[in-house]
Amino acid sequence: MCGIVGLLVKKPELRESLGRMMVPMLVEMAARGPESAGLAVFTGPIGADRRKFSLYAPSWSYDWAGFEAAFIRHFGTHASIDICGNHAVLECDESAARVKPWLAATFPQLHMLAAGRAMDIYKDIGHPAAVADRYDFSSLTGTHLVGHTRMATESAVTPDRAHPFTAGEDFCLVHNGTISNPYMIRRKLEHRGIRFETDNDTEAACRYLEWRMREGDDLETALQKGFEELDGFYTFLIGTGDKLALVRDAFACKPAIVAETDDYVAVASEFRALAHLPGIDHAKLFEPMPEEIYSWKV
Amino acid sequence: MESVTADRAAVATRRFDLAHATVRDLNHFLHRELPGSGVTRVDVENPGGRHAIAAGIDHPVDVEVLGHGGYYLAGMNKHANVTVHGNVGWGVAENMMSGTVRVKGFASEAAGATGHGGTLIIEGDASLRCGISMKGIDIVVGGSIGNYSAFMAQAGRLVVCGDAGDALGDSLYEAVIYVRGRIKSLGADAREEPMTAVDLAAVAELLGRAGFPYAPSEFKRVASARSLYHWNADADQEY
Numbered sequence: 261m262c263g264i265v266g267l268l269v270k271k272p273e274l275r276e277s278l279g280r281m282m283v284p285m286l287v288e289m290a291a292r293g294p295e296s297a298g299l300a301v302f303t304g305p306i307g308a309d310r311r312k313f314s315l316y317a318p319s320w321s322y323d324w325a326g327f328e329a330a331f332i333r334h335f336g337t338h339a340s341i342d343i344c345g346n347h348a349v350l351e352c353d354e355s356a357a358r359v360k361p362w363l364a365a366t367f368p369q370l371h372m373l374a375a376g377r378a379m380d381i382y383k384d385i386g387h388p389a390a391v392a393d394r395y396d397f398s399s400l401t402g403t404h405l406v407g408h409t410r411m412a413t414e415s416a417v418t419p420d421r422a423h424p425f426t427a428g429e430d431f432c433l434v435h436n437g438t439i440s441n442p443y444m445i446r447r448k449l450e451h452r453g454i455r456f457e458t459d460n461d462t463e464a465a466c467r468y469l470e471w472r473m474r475e476g477d478d479l480e481t482a483l484q485k486g487f488e489e490l491d492g493f494y495t496f497l498i499g500t501g502d503k504l505a506l507v508r509d510a511f512a513c514k515p516a517i518v519a520e521t522d523d524y525v526a527v528a529s530e531f532r533a534l535a536h537l538p539g540i541d542h543a544k545l546f547e548p549m550p551e552e553i554y555s556w557k558v
Numbered sequence: 559m560e561s562v563t564a565d566r567a568a569v570a571t572r573r574f575d576l577a578h579a580t581v582r583d584l585n586h587f588l589h590r591e592l593p594g595s596g597v598t599r600v601d602v603e604n605p606g607g608r609h610a611i612a613a614g615i616d617h618p619v620d621v622e623v624l625g626h627g628g629y630y631l632a633g634m635n636k637h638a639n640v641t642v643h644g645n646v647g648w649g650v651a652e653n654m655m656s657g658t659v660r661v662k663g664f665a666s667e668a669a670g671a672t673g674h675g676g677t678l679i680i681e682g683d684a685s686l687r688c689g690i691s692m693k694g695i696d697i698v699v700g701g702s703i704g705n706y707s708a709f710m711a712q713a714g715r716l717v718v719c720g721d722a723g724d725a726l727g728d729s730l731y732e733a734v735i736y737v738r739g740r741i742k743s744l745g746a747d748a749r750e751e752p753m754t755a756v757d758l759a760a761v762a763e764l765l766g767r768a769g770f771p772y773a774p775s776e777f778k779r780v781a782s783a784r785s786l787y788h789w790n791a792d793a794d795q796e797y
Contacts, residue, residue, distance in 0.1 A: 512686050512705075515648065515666065530647060531626050532607030545626075545645060547666060547685055550705065 261411045262423070262436040263289025263388075264516065266497045266527035268404035268504045268556050274523055279400030281537065283392050285526070286407045288533040290388040292436075293409030296422035297391040298383025300432040300499050302558075303402040305377040311429075312351040313359060314374035314381040316419060320345045327367060334362060344395050347373075349380050356429060371420055371457075376430030378501040383408075383422040403558040406499040408434035414442075415460040425463045427470035430501040435462040436529060437493035437514045445489065465490055469498070483507050483553050495548075497527055505555040512550040519543040525556045570597045577604040581611055588615050588638075607647065612640050615657075629666075632659045635676060651678045654695055658767075667704070670697045673714065679768045686723070689716045692733055698768040708735050709745065717764045719772055730782040736761050738776045749783045 265285040269275055278301065286297060306312060317324070328341045331350065339352035352359070356375040363370060374381040382395040388409045392398070408423035415421045424432035439445070442464035446456060449467055456463055468489065472482035479500060486496075487510070495514040498505040506527055508516060519526045519534045521543045528534050531545070548554050572595075574584045584602060592600075592615075599620045605611055609628035612621045615638040623631065626644035636655040645663035654673040661669075664682035671687065673695025680688075680697070686704035689697050694713040702720030709725070711733030721739035728745020735748075736757070744750070753761075753775070761774035 512667070517666075530607060530628060531645070532609075532628055535606035535626070545663075547664075550686070 261292045263292035263409035263529045264434050264436050264497050265289055265407040266504050268525045271523055276401050278402050279398045283398045284536045285528055285533040286392055287389045289409045292529055293411045294387055295417045296385045296410040297388035298422045298424055299405050299407035300379050300381050300424045301400045301402045301405040302378045310353050312349050313372055315348045316371040316373050317346045318369050324348050347382050374426045379430045384419050385417055404504050406434055406497050413438055421458050421460045425466040427467045431470045432499045433466040434497050436495045439465055440492040479505055480553050487551050502558045503555050506548055507553055508548050508550050510550050516548050519545050571599040572597045573601045575603040576608055581608050593617050670695050677767055698764050700770055719770055727780050735780040736777040747783050747786045748780055751779045751781050753779050
């Protein structure tokens with residue numbers, strides 16, 4: 261079992277309250293996933309020639325200043341780093357294609373959680389309420405976010421196996437359920453040079469869908485192909501730079517409910533995670549149908 | 559957070575506000591303190607989608623849930639009349655024995671699953687697996703029902719005023735399904751049969767219980783062809 265939450269605010273003035281509105285959703289879903297938690301928050305995109313990278317360090321007292329200095333020394337460029345304990349978001353004008361190999365060679369103990377222009381990722385093991393406190397989730401601002409509480413079934417409880425999973429740039433996925441053919445998907449993608457970072461089944465789904473989009477599919481077409489190729493039980497919530505998308509497999513054994521008002525679209529595994537939201541009494545509430553694609557644009 | 563009031567008709571109402579009280583407080587009252595208390599009505603305020611609200615009642619009482627419920631609302635109900643002024647999560651009235659559960663909004667998956675008796679009325683839609691393995695319960699749905707409904711349903715009646723999804727009544731036993739709208743597909747061994755006078759009377763009575771204004775003649779009957787009841791040694795056992 262796992263818990264899923266998502267929130268997209270429709271009015272610019274609500275962007276400041278994004279994290280504050282979401283934290284009770286995440287904490288309520290701790291009952292479905294008490295072991296790890298994580299979220300992807302989408303801020304407005306930074307400049308087209310700039311990138312930010314979410315990084316995870318093995319210790320809370322990591323020498324981020326030393327890392328930043330090494331980065332500037334190597335690339336001879338300006339960079340800024342926003343530190344939150346063992347997480348940091350590095351912003352610079354270097355591409356992922358240049359930063360990734362350098363990071364792997366020079367700082368192998370650092371894990372790159374995300375790359376892109378809009379998405380920051382925080383994820384860790386521990387009770388979701390503790391994780392939310394640790395990274396001050398309630399202070400997060402942005403247009404939309406995707407969150408997850410995990411009760412592991414398919415791989416170990418470690419920070420890198422917590423959700424969201426990411427692939428490419430500004431693309432993330434959280435999952436409630438189990439994929440039955442992750443190794444088939446994996447072999448197919450590895451054959452095309454796509455590298456996996458964990459043995460987690462959700463990573464296969466995430467990399468499959470992102471690969472389809474890099475091959476030219478739009479998100480909806482990729483998801484449609486996913487219905488054919490991804491075998492198993494799933495409710496997926498996907499975040500991209502400007503979209504939230506939600507799908508359930510044909511058997512729809514994993515729950516989801518959506519609440520929509522003039523102010524926001526909120527998604528959760530169960531209604532109790534939405535009960536506190538402002539205006540929920542007048543929200544349009546519905547459950548997504550099996551193999552239907554639901555998406556919302558910022 | 560709780561109060562008991564008696565009006566002129568000596569109707570005692572007990573109120574539980576789940577913004578403060580717990581579901582355990584509510585259910586403890588319903589199970590242990592209700593019999594002999596003189597309370598005939600319990601109002602549940604701010605249910606907030608909590609699970610197992612009013613589950614396991616074994617005594618006549620009217621319960622009004624003033625909002626949305628979570629999973630297993632009124633599960634195992636016996637004797638009580640429970641009304642939900644909102645939607646419910648999975649397994650509403652699961653394994654109900656008797657009494658009535660009415661949901662004014664929509665119901666999530668497995669509504670009325672394994673129910674032995676009583677009436678479950680859902681005014682909105684019911685999701686997938688409505689009435690799965692029902693064993694004598696009557697279910698009346700004002701809207702439509704999702705895929706795999708009445709799977710292996712053994713006894714009781716399921717009335718659907720809207721449409722039915724895929725694989726309706728798959729591996730059906732002796733439960734009977736009445737559908738007013740379109741049936742997307744029938745499951746294995748389920749078949750459409752002519753409506754008899756007995757069926758028309760049954761649908762009229764069930765619609766009357768629910769208060770839905772449709773004509774029984776608009777409904778189709780779906781029942782088991784009973785071809786899965788016995789092993790067919792002559793079939794090509796190719797699976």
